[in-house]
Amino acid sequence: MTTLHDKAVLFDSLHRSGNALVLANAWDVVSARLIEEAGAKAIATTSAGVAWALGAPDGNKLDRDRAIDLIARVASAVEVPVTADIESGFADKPEGVAETVRGVLEAGAVGVNIEDSTDDPSVPLRPVEEQAARLSAAREAADAMNVPLYVNARVDVFIRAVGDPADRLRTALDRAAAYLAAGASGVFVPAVIDPQTVSALVEGVDGPLNVLAGPGAPSIGELSALGVARVSVGSSIAVASYAFARRAAQEVLGAGTYESLASDIGYRDINALLSGRD
Numbered sequence: 001m002t003t004l005h006d007k008a009v010l011f012d013s014l015h016r017s018g019n020a021l022v023l024a025n026a027w028d029v030v031s032a033r034l035i036e037e038a039g040a041k042a043i044a045t046t047s048a049g050v051a052w053a054l055g056a057p058d059g060n061k062l063d064r065d066r067a068i069d070l071i072a073r074v075a076s077a078v079e080v081p082v083t084a085d086i087e088s089g090f091a092d093k094p095e096g097v098a099e100t101v102r103g104v105l106e107a108g109a110v111g112v113n114i115e116d117s118t119d120d121p122s123v124p125l126r127p128v129e130e131q132a133a134r135l136s137a138a139r140e141a142a143d144a145m146n147v148p149l150y151v152n153a154r155v156d157v158f159i160r161a162v163g164d165p166a167d168r169l170r171t172a173l174d175r176a177a178a179y180l181a182a183g184a185s186g187v188f189v190p191a192v193i194d195p196q197t198v199s200a201l202v203e204g205v206d207g208p209l210n211v212l213a214g215p216g217a218p219s220i221g222e223l224s225a226l227g228v229a230r231v232s233v234g235s236s237i238a239v240a241s242y243a244f245a246r247r248a249a250q251e252v253l254g255a256g257t258y259e260s261l262a263s264d265i266g267y268r269d270i271n272a273l274l275s276g277r278d
Contacts (some may be wrong), residue, residue: 008110008148011081014041015150015186015208019183023232025085027053028070029077031237033273036078043078045071047085049238058235060119064090068103074121075108079272083111083150088118088126094137101141101149111150113186113188114138114173119159128175132182139183152210152230153184157189169197173204180207186230193217195226202227 014021024040026032027049035043048058050070056062058167067090075082084104089097097114104112116131117124126134135153142149157163157172176187186208193211195218202209208229213220214236223231248260 004105004108004110004147007081008150011042011083011110012148012150012185014081015229015231017202017208017227020220021230022220022227023083023230024237025233025235026050026074027235029073030270030273031241032074032078032082036080040080042081042083042111043074043084044083044111044113044232045074046238047087048235049165050085051169052238052242058087060087060090062087062090064100064103068100068107071104071109072107082109083113083152084109085113087113088115089134089138094133097134098137101138102145105142105145105147105149110147111152111185112138113152113154115154115156115158116179117154123160125156125175128178131175132178135179135182135184138275139215150185151183152186152188153179153182154188154190155179156190158189159254167205169200172201176201176205176207180205186210188212188230188232191208192236195222198223198228239262 016026021041023042023044024035025044025046026035027046028144032043050067051058054062054066054070067086071084086100086104090100091097097177100114113200114135134153138151155166155172155175157175162168172189180189187205188210190212192198192201193213193216210230210232211223211228212234213231214233215225220231239242251257251260
């Protein structure tokens with residue numbers, strides 16, 4: 001039987017510059033199983049998709065226990081390693097982040113995303129020292145459980161449009177260095193897809209770089225060639241699924257037809273996908 005420690009080691013090994021780990025983010029058990037069936041080497045949850053599926057808006061509005069319960073369900077449903085987006089750690093203080101990490105590990109996940117943004121528009125990012133302490137607490141909690149947790153430190157300088165655009169790259173690199181020194185395994189910089197900036201981040205970050213991709217972004221192959229080690233799509237698949245649900249409902253309730261419901265996957269396929277799984 002593969003232990004949590006073994007899965008964590010495997011997950012870490014999948015982060016290779018120039019051969020990006022591709023994460024098609026899931027938000028429930030069925031989406032996780034479909035992504036695994038498609039050939040994924042690991043499953044990542046999307047915090048937005050998870051929050052929406054559980055009836056909450058994204059942005060630190062979902063309570064820790066409900067989030068961890070969902071993570072446990074996903075981790076028990078797939079064979080590949082699972083990494084969980086835990087927003088800002090579901091806690092303000094380092095000790096709270098540590099508690100969240102212990103719960104995530106007990107749920108069976110071997111990686112986390114922890115962002116440095118806040119819910120306060122006047123202070124969009126946490127002070128570097130504060131965020132570093134939170135990341136250190138996450139690392140110490142995992143070490144105490146003898147699991148080499150992959151801590152993906154999210155740097156929200158670009159996605160929150162902080163400061164002068166000319167200074168954002170330097171700010172992101174400084175934060176990345178501090179987070180890696182605090183115990184992060186890799187760095188995630190969302191809202192950057194132009195090759196020049198991606199290349200500068202790859203060159204300047206002394207660890208695996210994760211970028212967020214979607215429509216309009218370079219292909220996986222192109223991002224790998226730039227040296228990116230991990231590419232995720234965040235909430236994009238969940239959003240596309242809900243967009244389909246809206247279109248189908250509008251057709252049924254409007255035109256009274258059902259053409260949009262035609263699909264290459266059916267009831268029996270999904271039922272079979274979950275057969276024998278708790």
